[in-house]
Amino acid sequence: MAKKAFNPDIDAPEYKGKYSPYDIIKEGTIAVVVVALLTVVLAVLFSSPDEKAVTIKSWSNATPMDFAATAMTELDGSSGTATYGPPYNNAATGQQVGPLTLAKWMGINVNVNTANDFVVAPLSTLADQPALTSALTTFASASSSRRANWEANYSKGLSSGSFSNGVLQVAAANAGPLPEMLGALTAMARSGALDQALVTQKGFYTTDYTKPLLFMADGSFLANKAQVQHLSGDQWGMMNETGSYPGQAWLWLYTMWYQVPPFSTSWGANADALVWAFMMLLTLLLALTPWIPGLRSIPRKVKVYRLIWREHYKNM
Amino acid sequence: MTTEIDRQWTTRLRKRVVETLPPDKLLPDTQPAYVASWIYVFGVTTLAALAIVILTGCVLAMKGPLWWHLSGTGHFVNSLHLWSVEIFFFAMVIHLWGKFFMAAWRGGRQLTWITGVVLFLTSVGAGFTGYVSQTNYDSQWISTQAKDGINATGGGAFFNVLNLGQMLMWHIVLLPLAAVALTAVHVIYVRIKGVVPPFEEGK
Amino acid sequence: MGLTELFGAVFNLDHVGRYIHWGFIQLSVSNAIVIGLMIAIFIAALFLPFPGRRSRREGK
Numbered sequence: 001m002a003k004k005a006f007n008p009d010i011d012a013p014e015y016k017g018k019y020s021p022y023d024i025i026k027e028g029t030i031a032v033v034v035v036a037l038l039t040v041v042l043a044v045l046f047s048s049p050d051e052k053a054v055t056i057k058s059w060s061n062a063t064p065m066d067f068a069a070t071a072m073t074e075l076d077g078s079s080g081t082a083t084y085g086p087p088y089n090n091a092a093t094g095q096q097v098g099p100l101t102l103a104k105w106m107g108i109n110v111n112v113n114t115a116n117d118f119v120v121a122p123l124s125t126l127a128d129q130p131a132l133t134s135a136l137t138t139f140a141s142a143s144s145s146r147r148a149n150w151e152a153n154y155s156k157g158l159s160s161g162s163f164s165n166g167v168l169q170v171a172a173a174n175a176g177p178l179p180e181m182l183g184a185l186t187a188m189a190r191s192g193a194l195d196q197a198l199v200t201q202k203g204f205y206t207t208d209y210t211k212p213l214l215f216m217a218d219g220s221f222l223a224n225k226a227q228v229q230h231l232s233g234d235q236w237g238m239m240n241e242t243g244s245y246p247g248q249a250w251l252w253l254y255t256m257w258y259q260v261p262p263f264s265t266s267w268g269a270n271a272d273a274l275v276w277a278f279m280m281l282l283t284l285l286l287a288l289t290p291w292i293p294g295l296r297s298i299p300r301k302v303k304v305y306r307l308i309w310r311e312h313y314k315n316m
Numbered sequence: 317m318t319t320e321i322d323r324q325w326t327t328r329l330r331k332r333v334v335e336t337l338p339p340d341k342l343l344p345d346t347q348p349a350y351v352a353s354w355i356y357v358f359g360v361t362t363l364a365a366l367a368i369v370i371l372t373g374c375v376l377a378m379k380g381p382l383w384w385h386l387s388g389t390g391h392f393v394n395s396l397h398l399w400s401v402e403i404f405f406f407a408m409v410i411h412l413w414g415k416f417f418m419a420a421w422r423g424g425r426q427l428t429w430i431t432g433v434v435l436f437l438t439s440v441g442a443g444f445t446g447y448v449s450q451t452n453y454d455s456q457w458i459s460t461q462a463k464d465g466i467n468a469t470g471g472g473a474f475f476n477v478l479n480l481g482q483m484l485m486w487h488i489v490l491l492p493l494a495a496v497a498l499t500a501v502h503v504i505y506v507r508i509k510g511v512v513p514p515f516e517e518g519k
Numbered sequence: 520m521g522l523t524e525l526f527g528a529v530f531n532l533d534h535v536g537r538y539i540h541w542g543f544i545q546l547s548v549s550n551a552i553v554i555g556l557m558i559a560i561f562i563a564a565l566f567l568p569f570p571g572r573r574s575r576r577e578g579k
């Protein structure tokens with residue numbers, strides 16, 4: 001079998017030179033001690049961020065009208081989550097890479113029905129409120145066109161409504177049971193009971209915060225806070241951290257694509273899917289560098305290695 | 317003549333292991349003279365930082381996910397965890413640059429390179445699941461933002477970033493296991509193959 | 520809690536950070552410092568002489 005020609009970018013020359021003493025265990029020990037000390041010093045100097053979690057309680061107390069308006073969009077199916085598509089519901093196709101509807105193919109595995117899960121079901125847990133109980137019965141037995149009519153009327157009133165004396169003040173004629181329902185939900189939210197009702201729908205124990213997080217993300221309280229802290233997607237927010245701590249700086253390339261055309265412009269509707277696809281391609285290039293002609297020759301051509309091995313070349 | 321003992325699985329495995337990785341390769345006492353640059357310290361530094369990350373993470377694990385919000389000691393351990401992670405990524409990235417400029421995949425070392433790249437991805441995943449497991453405002457914001465990226469790939473059907481229990485399990489069980497296993501392969505392969513020799517000059 | 524006082528941050532970073540805007544690039548000053556340090560240390564590692572294993576002429 002003929003020996004393949006030596007390719008300097010794939011093959012390594014055989015080393016016949018000198019060896020020096022090397023204490024690998026000592027080296028490892030020193031590294032651990034130095035890193036441990038440096039960690040302690042940095043932790044003492046800078047501590048770490050911990051900004052309290054937002055709750056639906058804190059949101060609805062700080063901005064009750066934003067909460068009520070968001071709850072309304074959950075009920076009438078116009079919120080971000082309600083119109084999301086997979087994996088939450090089939091209201092949309094979800095993002096696609098060209099003709100590939102990846103999200104749709106993978107299916108709806110995290111079922112969320114915003115009208116029921118965020119509004120009706122939590123309200124039904126409130127006992128001993130006859131007015132609310134009958135409002136819920138009226139809502140349940142109404143036709144969908146009837147509901148849509150109430151929802152449109154109430155939404156209109158809500159946009160010019162206000163919150164005072166602990167209750168929603170909304171002038172909306174012909175809104176059926178909605179004033180009672182949204183009023184009760186707002187009160188429930190402000191008491192903290194809604195936070196709990198949203199996580200306990202599957203039982204006592206919970207480790208899943210999908211529903212309250214989606215609900216809050218549909219409002220503007222969470223996002224306004226993020227904007228101030230430079231955490232929004234269009235502020236390269238993925239790299240950033242609350243306060244002035246360093247963040248996930250290693251996400252710079254990923255977050256960068258969102259800021260540049262065509263991802264930020266004509267591809268905007270599918271930006272997430274396309275940025276991901278592109279990043280996977282780049283990662284594949286990095287992983288396969290040893291096999292990619294041209295790419296694998298860069299180190300030999302830029303000659304940074306001469307600095308690294310300068311002692312070796314000096315002694316040749 | 318092969319005896320029954322020679323044919324035993326155990327014997328064969330032991331021979332194979334000792335052949336590919338004899339003790340003086342696993343724990344060498346000398347090193348080629350060309351290994352003389354500060355660039356070489358970033359691999360060990362990454363390894364040491366990984367050890368500290370795991371150690372501080374274990375201390376956090378002992379008291380559960382909410383401890384660090386409620387106790388000064390807990391917060392300090394969290395700070396140790398965060399800063400060791402910063403050092404870990406810092407060292408890993410310099411290590412990556414260094415290995416790239418040495419073309420350290422040469423001479424049949426492609427597996428070392430590939431496991432390195434996969435380690436980088438695993439680490440980004442481990443960092444990310446850590447950020448969304450913080451149980452504070454930062455984790456709320458990051459998870460509600462990141463869901464769109466992951467959902468867009470279809471991954472959201474299996475990997476729900478809004479599910480704290482799931483993210484915490486990935487962060488403290490699955491990804492650390494993967495990172496440690498990959499690191500073992502990565503480093504042992506370096507020991508088997510030896511450190512990549514310099515390019516030949518003047519040819 | 521004694522430890523809290525002992526280990527409280529020397530530099531308080533719990534305030535909204537400063538950001539660098541450079542064309543389409545937005546970067547927090549803290550991240551910029553981290554990235555800058557990384558590049559600086561990489562370059563230093565290339566140029567600084569490595570102690571101990573200086574041109575050892577005698578063989579093993």
Ligand code: HEM
Nearest residue numbers: 356359360362363412415420428429432433435436511512
């Ligand atoms: C958890 C992360 C990592 C750890 C703990 C780690 C650790 C190490 C250690 C201890 C060595 C041997 C000493 C040295 O040459 O520095 C090494 C070698 C190496 N690493 Fe990593 N590494 C990691 C990530 C990476 C990454 C991200 C890459 C590149 C994509 C990479 C590529 C390499 C290569 C190619 C070698 C072989 C060097 C040679 O033969 O000269 N490693 N690594």
